[in-house]
Amino acid sequence: xxxxRVLVGTRKGAFILRSDGKRKNWDVSGPFFxxxxxxxxxxxxxxxNRIYAAQSTSWFGQLIQRSNDGGVTWEPVGNQFNYDxxxxxxxxxDGTPHPWEFARVWHLEPSLTDPDKVLAGVEDAALFQTxxxxxxxSELSGLRExxxxxxxxxxxGGMCLHTIIVSPENPExxxxxxxxxxAFRTDDGGTTWRPINKGLHSEGIPDGxxxxxxxxxxxxxxxxxxxxxxxxxxxxxxxxxxxxESWFEISGxxxxxxxxxxxxxxHEPETVFVVPIKSDxxxxxxxxxxxxxxxxxxxxxxxxxxxxxxxSDCYVNVLRDAMSVDSLDSCGVYFxxxxxxxxxxxNGGDSWEAIVRDLPAVLSVEVQTLA
Amino acid sequence: MIRVVLPAHLxxxxxxxxEVELDVVGVVTQRSVVDALEIRYPALLGTIRDPxxxxxxxxxxFFACEExxxxxxxxxxxxxxxxxxxEPFFVIGAMAGG
Numbered sequence: 001x002x003x004x005r006v007l008v009g010t011r012k013g014a015f016i017l018r019s020d021g022k023r024k025n026w027d028v029s030g031p032f033f034x035x036x037x038x039x040x041x042x043x044x045x046x047x048x049n050r051i052y053a054a055q056s057t058s059w060f061g062q063l064i065q066r067s068n069d070g071g072v073t074w075e076p077v078g079n080q081f082n083y084d085x086x087x088x089x090x091x092x093x094d095g096t097p098h099p100w101e102f103a104r105v106w107h108l109e110p111s112l113t114d115p116d117k118v119l120a121g122v123e124d125a126a127l128f129q130t131x132x133x134x135x136x137x138s139e140l141s142g143l144r145e146x147x148x149x150x151x152x153x154x155x156x157g158g159m160c161l162h163t164i165i166v167s168p169e170n171p172e173x174x175x176x177x178x179x180x181x182x183a184f185r186t187d188d189g190g191t192t193w194r195p196i197n198k199g200l201h202s203e204g205i206p207d208g209x210x211x212x213x214x215x216x217x218x219x220x221x222x223x224x225x226x227x228x229x230x231x232x233x234x235x236x237x238x239x240x241x242x243x244x245e246s247w248f249e250i251s252g253x254x255x256x257x258x259x260x261x262x263x264x265x266x267h268e269p270e271t272v273f274v275v276p277i278k279s280d281x282x283x284x285x286x287x288x289x290x291x292x293x294x295x296x297x298x299x300x301x302x303x304x305x306x307x308x309x310x311x312s313d314c315y316v317n318v319l320r321d322a323m324s325v326d327s328l329d330s331c332g333v334y335f336x337x338x339x340x341x342x343x344x345x346x347n348g349g350d351s352w353e354a355i356v357r358d359l360p361a362v363l364s365v366e367v368q369t370l371a
Numbered sequence: 372m373i374r375v376v377l378p379a380h381l382x383x384x385x386x387x388x389x390e391v392e393l394d395v396v397g398v399v400t401q402r403s404v405v406d407a408l409e410i411r412y413p414a415l416l417g418t419i420r421d422p423x424x425x426x427x428x429x430x431x432x433f434f435a436c437e438e439x440x441x442x443x444x445x446x447x448x449x450x451x452x453x454x455x456x457x458e459p460f461f462v463i464g465a466m467a468g469g
Contacts (some may be wrong), residue, residue, distance in 0.1 A: 035380055059430040059464045060380060060418040076384065076414040080422050 002370060004326050005070065006344075006355070007051065008336055009038035009364035014053060016071045017356055021328060023346050026355045032074065033065065040321055040364045041071075042108050044115040048368050052118055052134060054105035062104050064120075064134050077134035081105070081122055084141035090124065091153040100124045100144070107321060109164035112171065121161030125152060125178040127190065140190035143176065148195060148212040155180035155215050155234075162320055163216070167243075168223040175229065175244060180204075180215040183231070185244050196244030200233060217260045218320040222269035228298070230272050232262040232320070237274055239298060252300025254293055255286050261323035265348060266331040270298035273333055273349060275318040283338075284315035292335070294349045308352035309343065316341070321364040328369060336362025373404055374459035381419075381462070385412040390459055399454045401433055402445040419462055434461040 002021035008014065013031030032038075036055045044050040053065040053074070062081065065074040081102050092098035103123040111117035116133040119140075126144045128137040143149075152159060163177035172189040175196075182197040195212050205213040215234035222228065231238040231247065235258050238247040251257035256276045265271035272295040278286045285291060290309040293302040316339035326332035333345045340359035345352045375391045382388060393407045402425070409416050420427050425445070427433070432441045436450045436458050452458040 057380070059378075059428065061428060062417065063384070063414075079417050082423060 002328060004328070004332065005043070005048070005368040005370060006324075006334055006342065007041040007043065007053075007071070007364075007366045007368065008342055008356075008359065008362055009041050009053070009321075010336075010340070010360035010362050011037055012360035014038040014041055014055075015356070015359055017342065019355075023328070023332060023344070028356050029071070031360075032071070036063075037104075038363065039105060040107050040366070042110055042366045043070075043368045044110040045112050047115040048370055050110070050115040050133075052108045052110060054108055054120070056104045062102070064105065064108075066134050078130065078136045081120070081126075081128055081137050082139070083126060083144070084139040087144070089150060090159065091151055093154065095153075097150070100126070102126075103158060106160045106162045107164055109166065112166055112168055119164050119166070119174070121164050121176060123158045123160035124154075125159045125161040125181060127161055127164070127176060129190070140186075142186070142191050143184060143193045146184075146193045148181070151212065152178065152181040153213065163219045165219060165221050165229075167226045169226050173226075173243070175219060175221070177216040177219050177231075179217070180213060180234075182212045182214040183216050183219060183244055196240075197247070198245065199240075199247035199249075200238065201236070202234065204234065218262050220262045220264045220272070222264040225269040228269065230262055230264060230298075232259050232274055234258065234280060237262070237272075250295065250298065250300055252295075252302055254302050259318075260320040261318045261335060263323045263325055263333070265333075266325045266327040268296070268331075268348075271296050271348070272298060273323065274302075275323070275335060277317060283317040288313050288315060290314040290316065290337075292333075292345075292349055292352070305345070305349045305352070307350065308345075314339075319363055321366075322362050324365050324367040326367045326369045332367065334365050334367055336365040338362065372456045373399060373407070373453065374456055375404065375408060376459045376461045378462060378464040380464065381415060384414050384418070392456075398446075399449050400446050401427075401440065401443065401449065404449070404460055430465040430467075432461075432463040432465055434463055435459070 006017040013034040015030035018027045039054045041053040049070045051067040055063040087100035089097035107121040109119040120128040127140045165175040167173035186193045200214045202214045217232045227243045229240045240247045259277045289311045292305040316337035323335040336342045338361040341354045341357040344355045373393045
């Protein structure tokens with residue numbers, strides 16, 4: 001029987017929610033790694049029992065945990081993320097050169113074909129990979145060393161590589177996004193990279209159309225259309241139909257186009273979900289109403305989805321990695337809030353319910369659809 | 372036998388509930404104690420000190436005999452009562468409010 005496993009990373013531990021294919025009743029287990037910040041957990045697409053988790057605190061640093069039984073038991077694996085060679089400097093907030101310093105892992109992206117291969121996006125922005133199930137990590141330093149690297153600057157949340165997408169058609173093609181540097185692409189498996197930010201415009205940088213420096217919050221892709229990308233930028237929702245060569249804005253009738261999370265319907269490559277947030281300093285929904293917006297054509301038309309979501313006095317945030325979809329026949333859409341709720345829709349966004357509430361602030365949500 | 376008391380999160384990480392007892396070869400110092408700890412419990416690598424520079428993490432402190440030894444030289448001998456196992460060596464997570 002089919003089922004769903006929802007992997008929830010929070011500010012104080014990880015939780016795993018399980019349900020059968022009906023998605024009516026949910027079993028909540030956790031907290032795993034209580035007291036630790038769990039920035040991201042993600043399962044292998046080819047072995048659903050293999051899950052990786054990024055565990056960290058300011059006190060004791062970064063750990064990587066691996067499960068081989070669907071999150072029942074865990075073991076720590078390699079946690080050394082050493083930049084390749086002499087890492088040099090990037091720009092600090094005041095414009096002065098600042099040495100690259102590892103802070104934490106933001107995102108883990110298991111391979112589409114090999115459960116032992118994983119990419120990791122880290123702060124200060126860099127991309128690492130393991131080919132042995134996390135036992136050891138090495139940097140794909142071509143990203144950091146491409147010509148703009150020394151000019152990258154952190155945003156308020158740190159200089160993090162938070163988005164990794166591997167093309168399902170061509171594993172040599174990888175997209176990443178960095179705050180606040182922008183989006184980058186490799187077509188040779190990570191050896192060489194180039195910025196793909198043409199069409200982005202950002203008011204928070206001196207040259208609004210610059211090649212790098214944009215605060216990209218998240219990017220999503222449907223595997224059936226790997227050249228089409230949807231981006232939630234600091235402000236603006238953007239779309240590319242040529243693998244990031246150029247972007248155009250699709251914010252359309254959104255009440256605010258600031259936000260963090262963005263995802264694509266599992267069966268409709270032109271259906272996109274975002275959660276508009278009031279502004280870059282007011283990290284909560286407009287008018288205290290938590291609304292997901294759905295775009296069914298990939299263009300400028302968005303519809304608010306409110307059924308089952310709080311429509312008054314709601315001042316939570318939804319962070320960039322805190323939205324995911326399942327691939328059951330009726331697509332499930334899930335997102336977590338900084339107020340500790342995980343909301344789910346079993347009908348592509350038409351109605352919502354909290355499948356768990358009162359967790360610590362949710363940092364990430366990933367969904368595994370189980371055969 | 373050197374007795375080491377770890378903070379709760381690190382005890383959970385290595386599945387111990389009490390203090391850890393270690394054999395330390397040579398001069399007993401902060402460095403040799405943490406070296407022995409990391410050899411016995413590899414999961415602790417990087418949690419107490421940077422794995423490359425071996426510098427103590429900023430929010431980790433070392434106490435013994437009611438003294439804060441965090442700023443002592445990592446190669447300075449620890450107090451004799453720690454060496455004799457009469458007093459434990461404490462690895463502490465710095466206090467934080469909020």
